[in-house]
Amino acid sequence: GESVGLHLPTLSVQEGDNSIINCAYSNSASDYFIWYKQESGKGPQFIIDIRSNMDKRQGQRVTVLLNKTVKHLSLQIAATQPGDSAVYFCAEAQFGNEKLTFGTGTRLTIIP
């Protein structure tokens, strides 16, 4: 991906298994959270979002969990596929404010 940070966490998962990517956020005032996927040579692609009045939200093969007590966000991807290999970013914002603050990203590699 475009973000190859010096300390980019990595996660390798066998194809077909489930994966969980974690993210800690810092701003207690944030009330809107988004997960993006970035493949090599591309811009971030929206996956799923959640507002702070929810603890869980499900999409197609993806689930986002929000724990406001410990300021933690996770993305679960079910039945991973080779196309899921990418860098995943969480982002936080205050709803209605377009400024997104991104996490460092996690590189997910799906092993065939």
Add this chain to the structure above:
Amino acid sequence: KAGVTQTPRYLIKTRGQQVTLSCSPISGHRSVSWYQQTPGQGLQFLFEYFSETQRNKGNFPGRFSGRQFSNSRSEMNVSTLELGDSALYLCASSSQGKVQYFGPGTRLTVT
């Protein structure tokens, strides 16, 4: 609908020069945000425009500026380029208060 488009996709400039990058948002989106992505700093917010007005600004020097036109298209300008300005510059558009959709980015290399 067509996605966010950015031009040019790749650019090589020399230190001290200036550069202008362009972004066309998704049709109907009036908010355009710009981000810088580098290996060392990750994704960082530059600024956001809505209805031709800058609403938010990140922590970047004044060499970084932008504008938005009446058709919501946006440009960002970097003057007096430095080596550290080498990055992927991403534009995102949204319908106010909703998901931001990103373009493919402009890869700027400063030599």
